[in-house]
Amino acid sequence: MIGSSSTAELDAARLLLAKMGIDPAELFAAPVVRPEVPxxxxxxxxxxxxxxxxxxxxxxxxxxxxxxxxxxRRLDEPTPTELKQLAEEAKAQALVRRNSRGGRSAAENFVAAARCLYRHAEDDGVISEGGNPARKVAKPRRLPSTRRAVHDVGLAEINEAAATTGDDPELDTLLLRLHTETACRRGGALNLRPRDLDSVQCLIYLREKDGAVRWQPVSPTLMGYLLAHAEQRGATHPEGQLLRYRHGEPITKRRYDHLWDRIGRHVPWVRTQGVSTHWLRHTTLTWVERNFGYAIAHAYAGHHDASDSATTTYVKAGLADIATALAALTGEAHPLADGTSWEARS
Incomplete structure (x- = not known):
């Protein structure tokens, strides 16, 4: 009969609908009213x-x-090619700094920002997965970091410049020691509060990126400096920021910018190579890994790799391990360190 479908054609149609995730009965149902795309x-x-x-x-x-x-424009209007064009524009217009990589980070962050926006749109049901153009735009491949561990002589030069120049060497040397001992990020230091200091067990509570929190051992000497800093600079409220200028105002990330700019003027290789606070993190964690192994360095850094959860379960290090590494690094006993001396372990 003209217009009739063969069994093979019907089977092909059913297979196509199955691949599309559509139940044939849905074709006869009332159309789904989707929210208007914002x-x-x-x-x-x-x-x-x-x-x-x-x-x-x-x-x-x-x-x-x-x-x-x-x-x-509505979210469903731009194409992947248009998103790529905007990413390239962000790359071309990126600020040129000493450590710039030709705008690659700007393009990568633009794609990440677009993906975040569209992921929420998917979750809210205003666009479909197939209608998400950001899924089809690849991030630029991240280049290897130029940061590295600083050798002992270089670290001494950095600390000397901080201690002998500037308008507040006490603050600057405290910052350098804090980051060298704990390998914390800049945000972890800026987020410190007086209530985050456990003077009995020599621990500080760090709040870092992506909401990560942890207790981190510090030496008794550094704990004493932090407590004295809080008392002398008026950081008396438990919830107030700990690190402050002499006049009592909380410091900001600009203090770090000024600090490294000044150190770079007195230690030329610091300026030439673009050394920053994150290099201190590399320095400490490299030393810990070389002397105490990957597991303790991993914990010392505050890393929590969900993708490596099975392996991490078996090589997980605790506070006692971190405190023991810190005691070896600083040459000071720590109340949480185990009783085995570093010399006996090595």
Whole structure:
């Protein structure tokens, strides 16, 4: 009969619907009413209000770029090629710094910001997975870091410059010792509060990126410096920021910028190579790994690798292990370190 379908054609149609995840009965159901797709100007504030402070700070400039270019467009209108074009534009317009990589980080962060925005749109049901253009835009491959561990002589030069120059050498040397002992990130230091100091067990409570928190051992000497700093500079409220200028105002990340700029003027290789606080983290963790192994260095850094959870379960290091490594690094006994001396272990 003309217009009739063969069994093979019907089987092919059923197979196609199955691959598309569609039940044939759905073809006869009433159409699903989907919410209207919002514009970038409408949806970006929604996502910005839903993410963490750190995510918002990292992506806000890229979301602003999307809003400036496509504020009145719906999320489902731009193509992957258009997103790639904006990523290349972000790369070309990136600020040129001493440690710049040709704008690769700007392009990578733009793609990450777009993916974050569209991932929320998927979760909210305003676009489908197949209608997400950010899924089809690859991030630029990240180049190996130029950061490295600083040798002992170089570290001594850095500390000497901090201690003998500037308007507040007490603060600057405290910052350097804090980062050298704990290998904490800059955010961990800026987030310290007076209530985060456990003077009995010589521990500080670090809050770092992505909401990661941990207790980190410090030497008795550093703990004494931190307590004295809090008392002398008016950091008396338990919830107030610990690290402060002489006049009592909390420091910001700009203190770090000024510190390394000044050190670079007195130690030329620091300026030439773009040394920053993160190099101190590399220095300490490299030393810990070489002398105490990967597991303890991993814990010392505050890393928690979900993708490596099975292996981490068997090589997980605890506070006693970190404290023992710290005691060897500083040459000071720590109340949580185990009783085996470092010399006996090596």
């Amino acid at each position: 514009t970038f100007a409408e949806y970006i504030p929604v996502v910005a209000a839903a993410v963490s402070d750190s995510t918002r700070r990292a992506y806000s400039s890229y979301w602003k770029r999307l809003e400036q270019h496509w504020g009145s």
